[in-house]
Amino acid sequence: MKNHLSTCVLGSSSSGNSTAIWNDTTSILIDCGLGPVYIKEQLLELGLRMEDLDGVFLTHIHSDHVNEATVRNLHKHCIPMFCPSQIEPHLLKKYRSIADVKKEKFLNVINNSDIELDTLSIRAFEVPHDSDGGCFGYNVFGELAGKTKKISVSTDMAEVTASALEHIANSEVIVIESNYDEEMLERSGRPKWLKDRIRVGGHLSNNQCAESMLQILNRSQILPQMIALAHVSRQCNTNTLAYDCTFSAMEKHGMGETTVCETHPQKPSITMTIV
Numbered sequence: 028m029k030n031h032l033s034t035c036v037l038g039s040s041s042s043g044n045s046t047a048i049w050n051d052t053t054s055i056l057i058d059c060g061l062g063p064v065y066i067k068e069q070l071l072e073l074g075l076r077m078e079d080l081d082g083v084f085l086t087h088i089h090s091d092h093v094n095e096a097t098v099r100n101l102h103k104h105c106i107p108m109f110c111p112s113q114i115e116p117h118l119l120k121k122y123r124s125i126a127d128v129k130k131e132k133f134l135n136v137i138n139n140s141d142i143e144l145d146t147l148s149i150r151a152f153e154v155p156h157d158s159d160g161g162c163f164g165y166n167v168f169g170e171l172a173g174k175t176k177k178i179s180v181s182t183d184m185a186e187v188t189a190s191a192l193e194h195i196a197n198s199e200v201i202v203i204e205s206n207y208d209e210e211m212l213e214r215s216g217r218p219k220w221l222k223d224r225i226r227v228g229g230h231l232s233n234n235q236c237a238e239s240m241l242q243i244l245n246r247s248q249i250l251p252q253m254i255a256l257a258h259v260s261r262q263c264n265t266n267t268l269a270y271d272c273t274f275s276a277m278e279k280h281g282m283g284e285t286t287v288c289e290t291h292p293q294k295p296s297i298t299m300t301i302v
């Protein structure tokens with residue numbers, strides 16, 4: 028397809044996250060926390076090939092964002108990986124597959140400047156999700172009909188800082204976490220320490236996601252065309268609860284024209300195409 032900028036969440040849950048962003052010449056992944064066979068198949072469905080990816084950008088070191096078999100596959104195809112400098116030492120310590128090939132310049136470090144990959148430009152911004160070395164969201168910029176369009180992906184946030192709000196504002200497509208329903212988390216059989224870890228430093232609840240979207244949109248000059256609700260907990264949430272919470276808040280504030288999309292653990296989201 029010519030003259031488009033598209034996003035598809037290939038899969039999103041605590042067992043694996045990866046999002047594809049592409050136009051007619053350039054394709055990237057944000058995170059590679061799903062297996063290589065699955066990612067390959069889903070990319071093919073989108074008309075993309077894993078071996079043609081221009082780069083893979085890591086948000087943080089948790090294992091639902093870095094699949095070692097996929098890392099080896101990416102390396103085999105000479106696909107460069109990128110991560111913010113703060114998380115590099117932690118990645119190398121945790122993942123043998125990355126440390127082994129680091130000397131071949133497979134892993135590239137991002138230092139506060141945008142990465143230009145062919146026709147896409149990628150910017151990292153920090154979010155407070157608790158992970159060694161920190162956690163990052165990404166803005167991806169591409170040109171369409173002479174105008175710059177922005178896609179923002181942040182699947183693990185914990186809370187939404189003023190800086191993250193500014194980075195995500197004015198995006199055409201936003202992938203944001205809506206991890207748990209507060210009542211379902213409370214009623215779950217999970218130990219108190221785990222509940223507390225999810226609430227503080229872990230993830231955004233549906234209500235926090237909805238509130239964050241309102242704050243992001245209040246700072247934006249444009250309404251996003253699409254929002255995808257990601258990292259939806261299978262034990263403490265449902266896609267319906269997540270959708271109802273964010274969509275009803277947006278509709279109430281006159282922002283009901285934005286399409287709110289579901290994501291799934293092992294099934295791709297709809298393709299979100301900016302035209």
Ligand SMILES: [Zn+2]
Pocket residue numbers: 087089156158183
């Ligand atoms: Zn995480």
